[in-house]
Amino acid sequence: MIKNKRYFKIFTNWEYVLLIISVPCIEIIEFFFIKGGSVSETYVSSNSLVPYLYFLVFLIIVCRSGFDLKQVGLLIYLILNTLLYNQFSLANNASYLIPYILACSLLILNPQAPIELNKKQENTVIAFYFFIIFFYYYFAQDRLYEDRFYLVGFVIPHQFSYYCAIFTFYLLSKNKVYLAIIATIAGAYVGARSGLIASAIGYLFYFFIINKKQKSSIIGPVIMIAFLIMFYLYLDGSLINKVFEGFNSSSSDDTRTLLWLNMWNVVYQDGIDFINIFGRGPRSSYTFNSSSLGLDLWMHNDLFEILFTLGILGLLIYFYSFYKFYNNYKNYFAVLFLLVLIITNGFFTYIPLTMIVFFRLLPNKISENS
16 A cells, blocks of 8 residues: 555556557547548648647646646646737647647656556557557658658658657567567668667666666677667668668758757847747747748757747746656656657657656556666
């Protein structure tokens, strides 16, 4: 029996399963009924149900946490930012802010009572994620973007690579190494490097926390060497000529550097003023990059993105949320996993609900050991 009152169970086990499969389920439905089953790496659904799901989950957290002051504070912050940035529509502001708010909400939740899915629940999650891997590849088509190869399916390649990376981490936490390798390879083949690097954190987690004895066995070194070779070939562009023909690893990196330097120049020039403290508004990064660089993109880095759009205050909330997450679970591998995504491409702009819920399903003893 857990005597510490700060422990509580915000969701039931089956609700956790539902949360894990909910976002890809919605995206599959939208793929057929909004996209018409067509594949496009630039597609973004303006009528997506995902933000509505995120908002519902956030409201459930607020209510079930007993209207915890931190959660209510995030709700007030969401409402104020949605209403006060009148240069954008309410729908624009809310749909941008909700993933950010939900990510922070999930991160600051107090430690929960131990969550251990039963075999049926665990098998449901594993079977579903192997289904979406198959589903992605069934509809996938080759694309070249900025001289780089991408394999595009029912979602954009980066998001799919995130699904595979967090699924890899979960499988490794369950000691299902060979299944994890399949998930890693599936994520690597689509052409998004961020997810592959994050997957590497999962293997470090496995060898140093889950099964320390494997470090001295033949399995550990073989897997790591194979992974490093695959990673080298992936970056070098020589892995299967058909797939990586015309690959140029510098093109997208140059774009990111240009985005960051351009953004930083403006932030530096404005100094410590109102606009840098409270931000320029949700999705203001898209407008800024489009007008100044001709690129309709966000900053591809959560820290720069939040600093520009939500200001120093928004960035402090983000830092505090990750501090609470680490302080509650002491799992530096989980934090490092998310940090890789934050810096290399983005975290809250993709599937924060799926990733954080997966981390909350790690066995309690793992969090203590790490």
